[in-house]
Amino acid sequence: MTDARIPRALTIAGSDSGGGAGIQADLKTFQELGVYGMSALTAVTVQNTLGVHGVYPLPPEAAAEQIEAVGGDIGVDALKTGMLFNAEIIRLVADRIRVFGWERVVVDPVMIAKGGAELLRTEAVDALKRELLPLAMVVTPNIPEAEVLAGMGIRTRHDCREAARRIGGLGPRIVIIKGGHGSFEEDGDQVVDLVYDGTGFTELSAKRVNTVHTHGTGCTFSAAITAGLAQGLSAFDAIQSGRLFIQAAIEDGLNLGQGQGPTNHWAYNRRRQEVLQ
Ligand SMILES: Nc1ncnc2c1ncn2[C@@H]1O[C@H](COP(=O)(O)OP(=O)(O)O)[C@@H](O)[C@H]1O
Numbered sequence: 529m530t531d532a533r534i535p536r537a538l539t540i541a542g543s544d545s546g547g548g549a550g551i552q553a554d555l556k557t558f559q560e561l562g563v564y565g566m567s568a569l570t571a572v573t574v575q576n577t578l579g580v581h582g583v584y585p586l587p588p589e590a591a592a593e594q595i596e597a598v599g600g601d602i603g604v605d606a607l608k609t610g611m612l613f614n615a616e617i618i619r620l621v622a623d624r625i626r627v628f629g630w631e632r633v634v635v636d637p638v639m640i641a642k643g644g645a646e647l648l649r650t651e652a653v654d655a656l657k658r659e660l661l662p663l664a665m666v667v668t669p670n671i672p673e674a675e676v677l678a679g680m681g682i683r684t685r686h687d688c689r690e691a692a693r694r695i696g697g698l699g700p701r702i703v704i705i706k707g708g709h710g711s712f713e714e715d716g717d718q719v720v721d722l723v724y725d726g727t728g729f730t731e732l733s734a735k736r737v738n739t740v741h742t743h744g745t746g747c748t749f750s751a752a753i754t755a756g757l758a759q760g761l762s763a764f765d766a767i768q769s770g771r772l773f774i775q776a777a778i779e780d781g782l783n784l785g786q787g788q789g790p791t792n793h794w795a796y797n798r799r800r801q802e803v804l805q
């Protein structure tokens with residue numbers, strides 16, 4: 529038995545049977561980053577690289593009880609939320625986060641899968657904004673999600689900054705608007721994630737990979753940030769390290785299935801090993 533204290537992270541999210549997104553992506557990411565992973569399942573999706581073919585939400589109490597079981601026994605250093613599906617699940621999850629007093633909380637406000645399937649009921653957006661965002665250390669909307677949360681269209685970098693300010697006003701300490709869904713004129717061949725910490729902006733740029741294999745990028749990125757927070761990194765260092773993890777995972781993407789394939793959760797560690805050899 530090892531004496532070293534292992535960092536622990538919890539994902540509260542839906543299952544992706546295809547293994548590229550949801551709790552599967554989160555647990556793979558935690559494992560790769562040396563963090564002990566736990567899960568509280570909110571819904572089962574029937575999913576593969578061709579899309580989402582079915583959504584079966586669990587009773588809301590099931591999520592709450594899973595959180596209580598692992599929180600009260602094993603302990604949680606950081607957690608992330610992904611697909612929460614309805615307002616009742618959101619309320620119970622927020623309540624448990626408050627009761628445990630957890631602060632290292634990453635909210636990935638999953639709404640619509642890339643193929644168009646609804647992973648959050650429209651009427652639950654209000655609960656997400658009111659109940660969960662005030663508890664978040666980091667919130668990670670993509671551009672369409674940021675438009676919904678901020679209540680405005682995003683066409684320019686200026687709009688993106690205004691949306692980040694509005695989302696910041698809902699309570700999270702740090703807002704990251706991810707750039708995977710589109711770039712602005714000035715971005716060229718770069719993908720830019722905009723980070724807002726309540727006072728200033730930082731743009732994290734990387735080479736945009738020309739690939740369709742981007743299924744689960746948002747889940748993997750937010751899980752990598754959560755793993756960094758569980759290890760005690762500052763929020764900004766966790767975000768930067770998460771960015772390196774997702775870039776490697778997309779660049780070395782897996783050509784699996786007939787549609788939009790998953791990212792490669794081994795890539796980051798494999799590259800590090802190559803450097804050390
Ligand atoms: N083609 C790409 N090349 C490089 N990075 C990408 C690409 N697509 C997405 N990313 C990165 O993946 C992460 C998730 O972004 P995004 O795909 O917008 O989220 P989501 O999966 O929630 O829609 C972000 O860090 C983003 O910059």
Ligand SMILES: Cc1ncc(COP(=O)(O)OP(=O)(O)O)c(N)n1
Nearest residue numbers: 542549550641642743744745746747
């Ligand atoms: C079960 C489940 N949760 C979340 C998502 C969305 O994942 P995301 O990382 O945003 O990737 P895409 O769906 O956009 O590929 C999901 N699909 N399934």
